[in-house]
Amino acid sequence: MLSQCFERTGKLSDISEAIAAGKRSIELTSLGHPDLPGHFSNLGSSFLRRFYQTGELHDISEAVSSQQKAVELTPLGHPNLPKLLNNLGGSFRHRFELTGELCDIAEAIALQQKALELTSPGQIILHEWSNLGTSFLRRYERTGELADIAESIAAYQRAVALTPPGHPNLPGQLGSLGGSFHHRFERTNQLSDIAEAIASQQRAVELTPPGHPNLPIVLSNLGNSFSSRFANTGWLSDITEAITLQQRAVKLTAPGHLELPRRLSNLGNSFYHRFTHTRELSDIGESVESHQRAVDLSPPGHPELPQRVNNLGISFLSRFEQTGDVSDITEALAAGRRAVELAPPGHVDLPGRLSNLATSFLSRFEKTLSFDDLKESIAHYKSAATATSGPPSIRFSAAKHWATLSHRHFTTFPETLLAFATAVRLISVIAGLEQTVQNRHSQLQSISSFTLQAAAAACALGRPDKAIEWLEQGRCLVWNQLNHLRTPLDDLRVTHPDLAHRVLEISKALESAGSRMSQSSTGTQALMSEKVGAEEEARSHIYLAKEWDNVIDTIRSTVPGFETFLLPPSCTTLLQNLPNSGWTIVINVHKDRSDALALRAGLDKPIHIELPGFSSEMAEKLRENLKKHLVDSKVRMREVEADEEDGRGCKPVGLSKGTVLRDILAYLWKEVVKPIFDALELVRSPPELPRIWWCATGPLAFLPLHAAGLYEKLNSHTIFDYAVSSYTPTATFLTNRVMNARRAPELEDASGLLLVSQPSTPGLSRIPGTMKEVHAIQTQLATCAVRLCILEGEAATIEAGLKEMDNYSCVHLACHAIQNKVEPLQSGFYFHDGPLSLSTIIKKDLKHADLAFLSACQTSAGEEKLSEEAVHLAGGMLAAGYRGVVATMWAIRDKQAPQVAGDFYEYLLAEDGAAMNGSRAAYALHHAMQKLRTRCDNSESSLLTWVPYVHFGL
Template sequence: MLCSRFELTGELSDIMEAIAVQKRAVGLTPQGDADLPAILNNLGGSLTRRFERTGELSDIADAIEVQQKSVKLTPQGHDPDLRGRLNDLGGSLTHRFRRTGELSDLVDAITVQRKAVELTPQGHAHLPAMLNNLGNSLTRRFERTDRLSDIAEAIVVKEKAVELSPQGHANLPLALSNLGQSLIHRFQRTGQLSDIANAIEVQQKAVELTPQAHPDLRGRLNDLGSALTHRFERTGELSDVVDAIVVLQKAVELTPQGDANLPIVLSSLGSSLARRYERTDELSDITDAIKVQQKAVELTPQGHPNLPGRLNNLGASFTCRFEKMGELSDIADAIVVRQKAVDLTPEGDAILPLVLSSLGNSLTQRFEQTGELSDITDAMTVQRRAVELTPHGHPDLPGRLNSLGVSFTRRFERLGELSDITEAIVLQQKSVELTPQGHASLPGRLNNLGGSFHYRFRSSGEIRDLEETISRYKTGSTSSVSSPRAKLDAAQRWAHILIQYDPQSPELIPAFDTALGLVAMVAGLEQTVRGRYTRLGDTSGLALGAAAAACALDRPDKALEWLEQGRCLVWNQLNNLRTPLDDLRIQDEILAQEIANVAKELETAGSSRVQSHVDMSLSEKIPLEDEARAHLDLAKKWDALLGKARAIPGFGSFLMPRPCSDIMSHLPESGPIIVINVDRRRCDALALLAGMDEPLHIPLPIFSIDKARKYRTIFDTQLRARKLRAREDLSAHRVLRGLWEEVVKPILDALGFSEPPRVWWCPTGPLSFLPLHAAGIYGGENAESVFDYVVSSYTPTVTGITDRVKNPHSIESHASGLFLTSQPNTTSAPPIPGTTKEVQSIFQRAEESGVRASKLEGNEMSVAACLERMKEFSSIHLACHGSQNAAEPLQSRFLFHQGDLELGTILKSNLKNADLAFLSACQTSTGQEALSDEAVHLAAGMLAAGYRRVIGTMWSIGDAPAQEVATAFYEYLFTHRDEASGSAFDGSPSAVALHRATQQLRLSLNDSEHSLLTWIPFVHFGL
């Protein structure tokens, strides 16, 4: 009774009381009593159950002793009793083997369990359980000896156990779970995908059939999570590892402290978190992985056979974090724990090749960092041994060959011995040959092989090696594997090798097409906005390099396409989620509505889904993982819906990267958009003029990325020390003159303007931080500047303008007007003395001009009130503090007394009448250097929110100049409005208005360094 209750509740006091009662019964039963064998067997069962819970070795030793005595005392011919006692003894022997690793226990267990099965008649209710137990022991022996015959037999007897277990029987979930475990083991040995698919299927069923309160649920969740992780490692399907983490977190949550199984589920969870980190680069995952794996190791008793595996997994996580952070202490820790794993693994154990190869990998990585030759020598020694111990046909053999090949390559880099790189190529070729198509590791192994061929080419000059290099990178980038990061690495290498050795190769076009297409997958919609920006940091400059290559090939059309596809990716994703669906609704209204619904959910998930962090408890993280899985499902549904839309005639390119002809089909008539590409190899301008089929290509041979960076440094220096006397070569004058002579004037000369037009500047790279709108020579007889020739605006992308030209919107009459707000002081920022006066002056002029206007100041303003006014008025003037968050751009904000208005909140507000936003705050158009082509600033965010034109500032502005420019800006708009417009407010002349207002300020000052830095920061974005 007590034992049954313990099995249902897991309450330790029940089994302890049961053991006490049974020991007393044994003591009271005389030798030779017919009941003694049964009483002994029952006591053995209870001791085994307590061992399963506590891991106390004395319990399992005592259990085996009394069960052996029970079997010995059971008379031959008493088959019903004998088979049960043999089965129980076999189970206890297997438990002790799992704790001590003593192979003789397992051999004895299999012997007695086979006999128990033989004694059990067909159709007997206990036969499924006995088959299951025999199968488990055979599986354990396979784990130790790697004999395929054992795992094959284990699967056969477990399949029979499942087949013989009636539906609804309590043993069926156990039989299914155990079958799944054996299928996983065979998958790990043979790599057959059908085995892991079947394992997941039966384990999911086992979980579904296990009651929520059942103590075995946590173990079955652990097995399911491990199976999903294994499949992710094979296929790279992100949903598998996300699902694994969800079920493993639940398994950990259900496992009580002190339970002997807690280290198992902790280690499994850590491995899954580490695998996801390798895919997503989310630092909290690898931090959490290390934390739970350290705890798993701490809770594992010394001498436990699973300790080496857990140490090895912990070492893998330390190694992952080292790769990300570069901290030598992490790789040192990885080597320590992996060396201990090797030391604790007995000869002949099937795990020995794994821990040897893993130790070698960590030693190689430390060598890459320190150059210590002993590390690479030791690495190759243990990796060779791992390869020798791995049987032919084992699915881990390709990985171990690849690792040894990498070590040979690293030693070649250091010593230059041609034999090393030749050996590396031999090993890596064999690794690639043995890796199944569709394996998630294939692109990475092709990359390594391609790299080795490249090293040998550079040493020997053999063209064949260069051809092999290109071939391997191309194959890796175009494989069918769902591993975008590895494929992107291959594509980038493919393109860069071609640029280096054959810059006129026609293969550059498919290489960069492939690479840029993969960027969108690496930073996919299943991630939060922050996660996408994190992934994009590694691809900075890819689109610029592609455009430079296209210009060298005289393909300005491809240059434009690639720049539009590869820059401002996150804003473009947001734009796609908000794309008008009117044409699609005509064809399929239901599909269009589904797309609209999923788009809205994806936008919300991307901007507001909470990310886990290291300070959260496990219970707090469980619902976050559920949200992450739902987010991934949304992204998959989005892709499926786009596939349906593209199957409709005429919608084949729906929301796909635009061809040049499409990009240029709605250019503004009032002037060109000028894209300036800045790359380390060359700089070019692409002028887009209405009526032309492709961009006008204007090379900029005397400008360079180094000059752009130098000019950026000079400007930053002057802004930090405005009152210092500037040296001529380190002055703002020098920068503006350089921009004029090397960039702007060559472009204007090529265009040959006869009268001042509008110009939209679309700079890239470090040029994004420099004031093209102010380029010129100031002072002296030869003074001239861009102000003399054009009215300048900026745009983050070409489509940011053409989409607005293509989709003009009429502002509803009730919404046309101007809303002004000032926040001269907040709790988190210093006062802005002139803002109240600025707003009051503009508001007064608006009323005098008959313009519908409203203002809120200081404590009158709240976030809700501001949002209401933004919906109510087409234009807004925000005179307040701004806070830019480059890591999480949607959390960039405007600071009010009554709270902060985040950009993400504005984006969700559906401002369909938005027209003009004047951001009279500091640094509202300042980006971040690491993400220069992602436009992570407030001005770009307001464009994304729907405003057609935005006034921003490139750096901090003075109170008086800010007020002067704002006042003059609105004065121009008020005096040039159509008198027939009634109380409407028209922001369309805003670029000219800012041009005039800035010019007015400029002319009131001299041409000193300080004066230049006073008027230059005001910039116009949009139409």
């Protein structure tokens, strides 16, 4: 009763008397008495309650000791054992919170999991789930393991689901659940997580009565979530609400309360976030004051003291950057050093604190120009980047600063290349396999372009080989990951069939998990059972990714000859496995410089060709001009035009004006393509045109390199006179296809063409030209022995299409297409009964996939925010297994599509009419475009008609 009284009043005399009574009860109870375990447990609880108020290590150690005795005295199978185990686990967790010893939190989790295992079915166990959730959360805060935060959310969700309405514990359960969502948001930046956090914590506030001792912490935590969302979105209403809530929480907290420093630190963070938006000195002054009070009130050795000191340093730094007051940067550096010194080795927050200290040194360097400060900054950024723990995004940011500063100020510094290599490697860690494809693309939007900076630096340092390796490692990550999951295992299966089987099973499961819908689809209004199911999938996904890493490490370390299994290829390896004919031209476009890197089988190293006349600014300007020109010319989608075509067979796609496209093609010729051809000594009109595979980066990836040239009225000088052009997302894609082709089964059994035509798709505009397209293709195949399957109109269902894709090596899709830029794997092609998505196609094991002709609009038009990821239908079909793809950069005309298809297949079947072989598809498209050009002139309208056709792959 004294203990319960203390919970309400907070008077230390009450809890001290309770402890004394508890000790006396144990003294009066004989050994073996059935009440003795309960007396020890109650005494431990009283010590724990006093610890909440005092934070004394003695109290929490006594709590652990008493509760351990309670467990030891309770026989297995006793109904009270789960509760006692759970209480002991809670005390271990509280001791961990004070000392930071990982063995304590591991013991806490083990005890609480055992308590759940021993709980009888049907018994109410909401406390157990809640306590387990808190323990996983605390370990996550220490180690940063995503599996721990997923386990925490799942446990809290179960606790909330088990808590009936009106139960006094419901506000606490909701607040804890919201806290875990908030922590995950800070790691992933998924807005669905912070929305869930705020919704749960708002309910917790609503259900907590005025005057309740838990109200301040619920208010403060809700303020944290609003503050974090503001930092991500910039919504001023959020930060205003955060400060109001946290000021109220501080006001309701008694002086000397153990939680007061934490609430002051939270308030200081919110004032800091508002300052970053408003630049009001009063806000950063309030931030410094709140953080200083939090530090002053924190006892030495408190596990949160390093973070509170770190926060204080950040605020001092921000005020220095605003006012230039040297005393502020001195305080910032002192706080930063102390925060680093106080952090335990391997702590998840250490890279962030090192980065903050580095930023303070850099800020002082910019003021004083002292190279000692610059060297200190670089050294701390390096330490943060190379740390073995901590969020990958923090380590990447540190590596980026390390690399940029080293290259800018110490160009020949030996570690500059190491810094760039570290940063590029971390890009793939940030977009790891434990996330959905949508989330990976979201993460990559702001970071994948760094690869171009790294490649530009490598070129400047005379290391084109490193430029190639980094571009291959840091671009098209999602497609490369999918390719890894589908890597052939024939060689591994010969010597280690068990490992091969394990890789196959995990890869299939990861493919499925990666294509699942993101958790935002559940929504904050979804039923708790639905949310629990979504979290279960996410948690399983994380463990699958960990298992994948483990089995790959096992293969590399134990299987002879597999030491580099699925590691990024070296430049030498790439050069050894490129196609035997033609050049692969990788063009890196960055604001610092532009370079072409020419690769060819048999070379020792890339041929480096500087492009001084081209820049990323010009590439972006050309891309914007082309985009605007297409809109002005009403080039949007494949539509029927009622006009009769003119005598040349070409009609304008729209109302094109000026010479925008012709000027773009001329500029690309003069400043990009012609300098490359000159350096490679390619001649005009050779006996047989060589192949060129273009691999463009940045805004250049959205420009028609394949059509570069001078299109004069009488005498054109174009790329068509020199080479047959194709595109490739990466050089690695080509080498993988070459190596896979060497061991792939012959295509004869499945050789043939699946032709899907949708002249009238329900709910979409009609495209009757597809019927002419079918007729044109049938005409070419009529005299050949090539198998042909036509699915047209109502017969072209998703089920039928998928079934026939297994049976035919080539597919021709004459239909509408949809490009989903948010979830690229949901992009697809409209069949009669709906869209056939890439995710569905990719799940098929298309062993015989050879050629896909995508006679639809904008099937190679990528996402501008993901220029390095080839987020378009053509890239997706390559990822699905097709060796080559014919696609379109923008809308194609319904009248020209049948002509192009007929000419394409005429050439393709000319050499071997008995088989459908896509290896000559690039030449076939080149032939079809030349014939179309002869029916057109060099006007802007004609260029808009044929330029969009492109070829990808082998």
